[in-house]
Amino acid sequence: MAARPEAARPTRLLTVAGDRSSRVGAFVGLGVVAFLVGLATQRHVWRHLETLGVSYPSELVAFLDTLGVAAVLAFVAGALGRRWWQAVIAGPTAILVSFVGYYIAFDTATGPTGAAKWIVLALVAGPAVGVVGWWWSRRGVWWLAGVPVGFLGADLIGLVLDHETLPSVRAADITTSSIAVVLALLVFGRGPLRRRVLLVPVAAAAALVLFLLETLAVMPLLRWLGSVL
Numbered sequence: 001m002a003a004r005p006e007a008a009r010p011t012r013l014l015t016v017a018g019d020r021s022s023r024v025g026a027f028v029g030l031g032v033v034a035f036l037v038g039l040a041t042q043r044h045v046w047r048h049l050e051t052l053g054v055s056y057p058s059e060l061v062a063f064l065d066t067l068g069v070a071a072v073l074a075f076v077a078g079a080l081g082r083r084w085w086q087a088v089i090a091g092p093t094a095i096l097v098s099f100v101g102y103y104i105a106f107d108t109a110t111g112p113t114g115a116a117k118w119i120v121l122a123l124v125a126g127p128a129v130g131v132v133g134w135w136w137s138r139r140g141v142w143w144l145a146g147v148p149v150g151f152l153g154a155d156l157i158g159l160v161l162d163h164e165t166l167p168s169v170r171a172a173d174i175t176t177s178s179i180a181v182v183l184a185l186l187v188f189g190r191g192p193l194r195r196r197v198l199l200v201p202v203a204a205a206a207a208l209v210l211f212l213l214e215t216l217a218v219m220p221l222l223r224w225l226g227s228v229l
Helices: 018-042 043-052 058-064 069-079 084-105 110-139 142-161 166-189 195-229
Strands: none
Touching: 018 043, 018 058, 018 069, 018 084, 018 110, 043 166, 058 110, 058 166, 069 110, 069 142, 084 110, 110 142, 110 195, 142 166, 142 195
């Protein structure tokens, strides 16, 4: 009798095994990372480190202050959840924790547009990206990894099309963003080589759609919110 083919198993790269304390520890650890990401975007925080001989990584700081990084935090937070409703909560929470770190470290009051950007991202995109991360982790839907990579790719497209920044600064930012996209493909792209290769056009299509959505809809909405707040 012929053997039945084995059913596909979920790729649980970010699933935390063990008791509840292990899962809580994973969420707390991610929260600490998200908070530090927010802190690291502020120039005056690095001034204190410069007294210890740590140079200011301008390209890294510029990269951390992007929608793509926030989306990756929400995706990972959702992937850590055992239930979909946990992902709905964890996604926006990760973004808001990062915003708390950003706001606490800000040496002047943040502008209404900047605050609106993070709040809208957390409340609208956070739950959706969190559930995508959960579905990718718990159900093994490999092509959903194109979502976090696509967010990073959308930031990269914006940098490539930005001709107002100094060429040297723009080139450094593009390099940093490109490295982040490649690393995200390697980290989130699991499974056979064929799937990893197919993930590239999936992520590229997601990046284009997200860039157009951000440019034509999200940013005008945020500017409007900033004007009325």
